[in-house]
Amino acid sequence: MPLTIDYILQTLSIVLLYYVGFLASTHLLGIFTLYKLFFYTPLWPVVLLYLSWTYLIEWKTPERGGRDLLINFARRLSVFKYMRDYFPINLVKTSDLDPQKNYIFGYHPHGALTEGASIGLNTEACGFSEKFPGIIPHLSAHSVVTINLGVKSVSLDQWLSGLRTAPRRILTALLYRDIVLALGVIDVTRDSLEYNLTQKGAGHSVVIIVGGQAEIREMGFDSYVLIMSRRKGFIKLALQLGCDLVPVFAFGQNNLYHHFIGGSSCTRYSRPQLWFRNFTSCLGTCFLPGRSPINVVVGSPISVSKIECPTQEDIDKLHERYIDELKGLYEKYKDKYHPSERSELLIV
Numbered sequence: 001m002p003l004t005i006d007y008i009l010q011t012l013s014i015v016l017l018y019y020v021g022f023l024a025s026t027h028l029l030g031i032f033t034l035y036k037l038f039f040y041t042p043l044w045p046v047v048l049l050y051l052s053w054t055y056l057i058e059w060k061t062p063e064r065g066g067r068d069l070l071i072n073f074a075r076r077l078s079v080f081k082y083m084r085d086y087f088p089i090n091l092v093k094t095s096d097l098d099p100q101k102n103y104i105f106g107y108h109p110h111g112a113l114t115e116g117a118s119i120g121l122n123t124e125a126c127g128f129s130e131k132f133p134g135i136i137p138h139l140s141a142h143s144v145v146t147i148n149l150g151v152k153s154v155s156l157d158q159w160l161s162g163l164r165t166a167p168r169r170i171l172t173a174l175l176y177r178d179i180v181l182a183l184g185v186i187d188v189t190r191d192s193l194e195y196n197l198t199q200k201g202a203g204h205s206v207v208i209i210v211g212g213q214a215e216i217r218e219m220g221f222d223s224y225v226l227i228m229s230r231r232k233g234f235i236k237l238a239l240q241l242g243c244d245l246v247p248v249f250a251f252g253q254n255n256l257y258h259h260f261i262g263g264s265s266c267t268r269y270s271r272p273q274l275w276f277r278n279f280t281s282c283l284g285t286c287f288l289p290g291r292s293p294i295n296v297v298v299g300s301p302i303s304v305s306k307i308e309c310p311t312q313e314d315i316d317k318l319h320e321r322y323i324d325e326l327k328g329l330y331e332k333y334k335d336k337y338h339p340s341e342r343s344e345l346l347i348v
Contacts, residue, residue: 006082006085009082010082010083010085010086011086011288012082013079013080013082013083013086014083014086014288014289015288016079017083018113018287018288018289021176027173027174029175029176030173030174030175030176031174033175034047034050034051034174034175051174054174054177061181062177062181062185062186062187062192063186063187063189063191063192063195064192064195064196064200066138066180066181066182066183066184066185066186067181067182067184068184068200070182071136071182071183071184073182074179074182074183074184075122075123075124075183075184076123076124077123080119080123080124080125081125083115083119083125084119084120084125084126086291087115087252087256087289087291087292087293087294088293088294089115089116089119089120089125089126089293089294089295089296090120090126090293090294090295090296091120091121091126091127091128091131091296091298092295092296092297092298092333092337093131093132093298094297094298094299094300094329094333095298095299095300095301096132097132097134097135097246097301098301099132099133099134099135099202099203100134100202100203101202101203101243101244101301102197102198102202102203102204102205102241102243103135103205103206103243103244103245103246103301104197104205104206104208104234104237104238104243104244104245104246105121105137105205105206105207105208105246105248105298106208106210106234106245106246106247106248106322106326107121107207107208107209107210107248107250108210108211108224108226108247108248108249108250108326109211109215109219109224109225109226109250109253109254110209110211110212110213110215110216110253111215111216111219111250111253111254111256112216112219112256112257112289113289114209114253115253115256115289115294116250116253116294116296117139117207117209117248117250117296118139120250120294120296121137121139121207121248121296122137122138122139122183122184122185122207123183126296131298132298134202134203135203135205136184136203136204136205137184137205137206137207138184138185138186138196138204138205138206138207139183139184139185139186139206139207140185140186140187140188140192140193140206140207140208140209186206193206193237194237194241197241197243198241205243205246207248208234210226210228210231210234211226211227211228211231212227212231214227215227218348219254219257220254221254221255221342222254222255222338222340222342222343222344223254223342223343223344223345223346224254224330224343224344224345224346225346225347225348226326226345226346226347226348227348228323228326228347228348229347229348232315232316232319235315235318235319235322236310236315238304238318239304239305239306239307239310239314239315239318240306240307240308240309240310241306242304242305242306242307243304244301244302244303244304245301245302245304245318245322246298246299246300246301246302247299247302247322247325247326247329248296248297248298248299249296249297249299249326249329249330249333250294250295250296250297251294251295251297251333251334251337251338252292252293252294252295252337252338253294255290255292256289256290256292256294257289257290295333295337295338297329297333297337299325299326299329300325302318302321302322302325304318323347326347327345327347330345
């Protein structure tokens with residue numbers, strides 16, 4: 001690809017997303033910035049006001065769907081369009097969604113950093129509001145549903161209360177939290193999910209990365225291993241709240257880091273020289289993802305009747321239906337959006 005202004009801006013936007021985002025989400029950038037402002041500039045009162053506002057007044061914001069007044073502005077920033085064009089990312093609509101309903105979007109697969117969900121669904125770079133008017137998605141944590149509600153003795157509240165996940169750390173990272181809250185990212189608690197689906201009004205929905213981080217270990221080039229058999233927390237939540245489920249499949253999500261994926265762990269590490277060659281080749285790109293297209297296909301909604309106390313049979317039945325719909329979505333669009341003889345789907 002020729003070195004144009006757009007090419008450079010696209011690359012810089014991804015650098016911003018990966019490197020600055022990583023430093024900020026680990027608290028390093030925020031702490032360093034506030035330290036410099038407090039001790040070396042006359043802006044120390046502003047720092048005190050910011051910390052007071054963050055920890056005394058606004059501590060509930062991550063559970064309330066972010067900052068509603070800033071969502072429309074933040075999601076339309078031009079930087080996200082450059083991020084979209086880097087890969088590129090394409091959002092595909094297959095069915096209308098009722099703006100009077102609240103939906104739970106299940107995003108598959110996880111991929112390395114869920115770029116398709118973060119940019120395709122949680123910003124306006126791909127024209128989400130034009131394709132689905134009245135629907136306001138809130139990206140939740142990948143670990144919200146990495147829980148097993150197939151065990152009857154453990155409740156959803158108990159599982160969620162014990163989570164210690166990266167997204168929760170992101171929502172407490174100084175300064176960086178204000179960016180993700182402006183984008184409408186929500187916390188990973190039962191109260192947060194319920195509030196956004198029941199208290200914010202019609203159209204407000206949540207996006208859940210169903211497979212969680214465990215799918216990263218299973219990434220394969222041109223293949224999709226979805227960890228689904230014990231992921232039933234989002235199913236139970238949908239039944240209890242009466243929210244329709246929407247399966248979303250991102251073709252190409254697993255192909256961004258093809259140097260490090262493919263094959264079993266035994267195969268990868270049995271050839272150190274191959275791994276070293278791939279590692280050094282990634283050094284040349286500063287570990288940035290490859291420019292490989294991601295097609296985010298939003299399936300048809302699955303109607304869910306409200307059952308306040310669903311039985312295990314109710315959960316299993318809806319879970320099986322969801323998997324069937326997800327498989328159907330993959331089979332219907334794989335030839336168009338991932339034309340490869342090697343493409344395969346495995347649900348475990």
